[in-house]
Structure formats: structure tokens, C-alpha cells
Amino acid sequence: MGDAKALASLLQRGVDPDTVDAQGNTLLILAAREGQTAALEALLKYRVRIDYRNPAGDSALMLAVLRGHDDAARALLKAGAQINHEGWAPLHYAAFEGRESMVETLLSAGADVNIKAPNLATPLMIAARNGHIEVVRRLLAVPATDLNALNDAGLAADVWALQNANTDIAELIQAERKRRGLPAPAIRVTIE
Template structure:
């Protein structure tokens, strides 16, 4: 009986030692994966994939490797991840953001193109990639907006408080975005839950030139015969 108990005890010890080392190895792999995605270390990500690491792993913020790569502009890592069928392109983080939304607000055009080719959703309920792109003030933000519109982004998409991309562009975005969105058919008469229009957004940001441009488009729409 004592011999049997000793055998069980040894098996228990071996199992727990194995589990401890396995857990430590997994923890190290988890950290290595997100660091590699941040630094665009493709070879490290490939090595982890060959070891069976879950490429859909999410960190404490809910970000996946694609989120991190899209944020940091890690084109090589993102390109590799998108070749893996098991990788889910529409994983959302805790803020409800997709990798495409992150790429849109960061202006990483090549990554956005690859995500779209892989099936990333250009249109989704609530905040959309177009909202994010429209709120970016950098000079190249118009290129991202054009890309999304080319792939049928809904130009008057409503956020949870019914704000549209035009409203965000009027308040936060590059000044080229307001005329671009208006030319593409954005509706300047829409109001959000607070009753604010794109004109109000522009005025709140003291962008009087954009407020006048939007107001002019409104007057044109209301002109007799239009």
C-alpha cells in the first residue's frame, strides 16, 4: 500500500513539474508574441506559430497580434498573420475596435489594404473604420478615407451617439477631409443625439472656414429645385 502511494506521489510531482514548466513557457511565448508584433519581428512570430502558439491570443487590453501590428505599422508581421487561415481578422478589443479601425486611425494604408483583402469589415454597427479615419488630422488621412470609400464604406455611418464621419472630420480631422466627404455625398444636415450638426462640430473646434463650407453646402441643398 505504501509503495502504491509513493508511485502516485511521484506521478503527482512529475505532473506538476511538467505543468509548471509548460505554464512558464506559455507565459514567455505570450510576451514574446506581442513584443514581436510591436517590433515587426516576423521571424519570431513564425517561430511561435511553428511551435503551435495561438495566433489569436489577446492581451489584457483585448488586443490581438493584428491590433498591435496595425497600431505600430508592423507590415511584415501583419502580412504573415494574414496568411494564416486560423487568424481571425475581426477580433475586437475591449473598446470594440477591429484591427482595421486601428490601422485607419494610425494611417497605415498598406496594412488597411491587406486587412480589407482578407475580409475585414469596412462597415459595422457603431464606430466604424471611416469614423476613425475621418478623425485623423495627419496630411495623409485623405488617402485612408478614399480607400474605405472605394470599398463601399457607408459615408453617413452613425456612431453610438449618431455622430457621422463628417462631424468628426469637421472637429478633429485634416481640413481636406470635409470637402472630400461633402463631394462624395456626405449629408451635412444630419444631427447626432445632442442635436449637433457638422457645422456645430466645426464651430466648437473654432474651424470657422469649415463651418462656412458645410453651411454653404447646406444652402445649396435647400435651394429651390434641388
């Protein structure tokens, strides 16, 4: 509920700061998910498992990013929350939701621009698919962004954008590929 004072009192009396609910969410994850920055900061004083991931694979930072709680996400980053890891990562969630300022914050904090999700999608692919043109522009501005990466369906970011009627985004990616002198990616087809 965001009552940081009551939470601090409970923590001082010995409540385990890594307590989990029935769904496997720690107090830190709950605070981050709900954008309760004061409660989150109270928990961080007790050496909580900052990078703990719930059974769905979400960390406190991931849920703060997903829900658009920038202050909570910045507090977690300042406390050393892990940015790059296996599975879905915070930059995937920022790209998925089109959170431009959080994309910038995560990139500045060292997020891997080409980190692969379980479906092999990169943040660029996810932003392109979902129609977040400003996030796509920001990711294209990073020279290391892989324009020819393919997801598990064999689609590059521009093709995935086209499949979702995001023609303006597909054109941006194709123009950047041309500017960099890159060939279009080879089509990958799996025959079973």
C-alpha cells in the same frame, strides 16, 4: 516587435494566431496598431479572426487607420476586414485624425459615408469638429453625404464646426447644403 520571421516560425509550431494579451488585443491587433505589416501579413495566412474587436471595441483595421499605418490598413482591407459595423468604425477614425488618403481608400472599399458612431456623429461631423478641411471636402463630394444629420447633442456638422472655431468648414458645409437645395436641419432640444 515586427519580427515576421520569428512570428511565422512560432505559428508553424502551433502558437494560436488569435492569442490575446492582458488587455484583450490579439496578435493581429498589436501588429496593426504598431504598423508591422510583415507580421500582420504572416498572421493573415493563419485564418486569424480578422474582425475581432478588443474590449475597447477596436479592430485591427480601426487601429491601423487611427495610427496612420496605411500599408497595414490596406493589407487588412485586401484580406476582407469589415469596414462598416456598429459602434466606432474605421471611417470615423480616419475622419477624426484627418487621414485624407485613408478616407479615400475606405470610401473606395465601400465605407458608409453616413455611418453613425455611438454619439450619433457621422464622419463629416467628426472631420468638421476637428478642423480637417480636406477630409470635409472629400466627404462633401459624395452625393449621399447627409448634411443635416444630428449628433446626440442635436448638432449638425456645420454647427459643431462653428462651436470649435472652424468657420471655414462651417461655411463649406452651408454652401454645399445651399447648392443641394436643402434647408438647414431643425434644431433638436431635449428637455428633461
